[in-house]
Amino acid sequence: MQPVRELVRLLLPVACPCGELDVRWCARCAALLAGPPVRAERGAPRLDRLDGVPPVPVWALTPYTGPIRDVVVHWKDRGRSDLDRLLAPALRRAAVRVGPVLAAALGGAPVAVVPVPSTGAARRARGREPVAVLARAVTRGLHDAGLRAHQVPALARRGAGRDQVGLGARARGRNLAGAVRMTRRGVYALGESSVCILVDDILTTGATLAAVERTLEHAGHDVLGATVLAATPPPAHETEPGATPAPGRLRGD
Ligand SMILES: [Zn+2]
Numbered sequence: 001m002q003p004v005r006e007l008v009r010l011l012l013p014v015a016c017p018c019g020e021l022d023v024r025w026c027a028r029c030a031a032l033l034a035g036p037p038v039r040a041e042r043g044a045p046r047l048d049r050l051d052g053v054p055p056v057p058v059w060a061l062t063p064y065t066g067p068i069r070d071v072v073v074h075w076k077d078r079g080r081s082d083l084d085r086l087l088a089p090a091l092r093r094a095a096v097r098v099g100p101v102l103a104a105a106l107g108g109a110p111v112a113v114v115p116v117p118s119t120g121a122a123r124r125a126r127g128r129e130p131v132a133v134l135a136r137a138v139t140r141g142l143h144d145a146g147l148r149a150h151q152v153p154a155l156a157r158r159g160a161g162r163d164q165v166g167l168g169a170r171a172r173g174r175n176l177a178g179a180v181r182m183t184r185r186g187v188y189a190l191g192e193s194s195v196c197i198l199v200d201d202i203l204t205t206g207a208t209l210a211a212v213e214r215t216l217e218h219a220g221h222d223v224l225g226a227t228v229l230a231a232t233p234p235p236a237h238e239t240e241p242g243a244t245p246a247p248g249r250l251r252g253d
Contacts, residue, residue, distance in 0.1 A: 017074035017083070018067035025086045029071055032062050033090035036097050037227065043234030044206030054251040055206070056198075056213055056223050060231035061094045064202050068230050072201055076130050084130075088137035091199075091229060095138040098227060099145020102197065105224060105250055110148040112190055112221075113139040116200040116212050117155045117180065129153075135199040138227050142197070149197075154186025155212060180215045190221055198226035205232075225250055 020026040040060035041047050047055035062068050075083040102111065115135035123129055135151050142149035158179045182190075190196070196216055198209060203226075213223045 016067075017070035017078075017080065019070075024082055025071070029067050030086060030090075032066075032068055033086065033229070035061055035090070035094050037061050037094040040203055040228070040231035040234075041206070043232050044203050044209070046210050047206030049210075056209065057225040057250045058203050058206075058209065058231065059094065059098050059225065059227045060203060060229070061090060062230050063233045064204070064230035065233065072230060076126065076201065081128065081130075084133050087229060088133055091134050091227065092137040092141040092144070095141025095227060096144045098225075099142050099147055101250070102142070102224060103145065103147055106147065106195060108148075109195055110150065111142065111224065112152040112154065112194045112196045113142065113149050114152055114154045114186075114196045114198050114212070114216070116198055116208055117153075117157050119157045131199060131201055134201060134229065138197065138199050152186060152189045152194075152196075154182055154190055154196075155180050155215065156183050157181075180211045182215065182219055187219070190216075190219070192220060194221045196221050196223050198223060200226065200228045201230070203228045203231035 014024055015021045016023050016026040016029055018026060018029055020028070037059040039057060041055045041058040044055070044058065047058070049055060064072070071083065071086075074080040075087060113135050115129070115131040118126070118129060118131065132151075132153065135153075139149045139151040158181055198212055200209060203209065209226055216223055
């Protein structure tokens with residue numbers, strides 16, 4: 001290596017979160033985000049509802065495994081907001097591909113793109129709301145697909161909600177029960193009844209999305225689906241690569 005280049009690296013180290021040096025993100029990690037989005041709700045046990053309605057459809061760009069975990073953690077919690085430029089375009093492209101499926105169910109009606117809110121503590125620690133970046137990308141992608149989509153930060157966490165880090169699945173469920181509320185802006189922007197698409201970074205147990213879905217439904221709104229960057233894969237025998245629902249029938253196919 002050239003001595004000057006070595007010195008520059010010491011001063012300004014740059015690496016993909018997976019460890020590959022001298023690039024902000026590597027081709028391998030970018031390829032993992034190239035899609036297409038696949039249905040992921042079967043891997044999230046806490047999305048199961050008790051009322052017989054199938055779980056909300058979730059489209060994920062990639063499994064939450066391997067280097068993608070590093071990418072998401074560095075992006076959210078280690079100051080790598082420059083990875084917006086990798087992740088936002090990837091999710092926008094995913095939204096373009098999901099658009100026609102949603103359009104068939106919407107029949108020309110507008111759709112509200114609702115980011116899943118972070119806890120206040122997480123937002124303060126990060127100094128920003130990374131999921132809002134993803135929600136903007138999804139809104140643009142749905143626009144690209146011809147939908148009347150608008151981003152509505154309709155929700156906030158209740159003060160008592162602890163951050164999820166370090167909590168097991170059951171504790172997460174308890175922690176989140178009732179921990180999401182509508183904001184005043186959300187009440188105003190969603191009106192009496194809106195159709196919503198949720199956006200989050202990762203889908204693990206589904207407890208967060210389930211709490212958000214309940215909150216919106218109690219307020220009179222419909223949740224058509226959710227898009228996430230990455231999802232914990234379901235057990236291998238349940239995997240259905242590329243599963244895409246028939247138009248107008250999103251839940252439970
Ligand atoms: Zn990488």
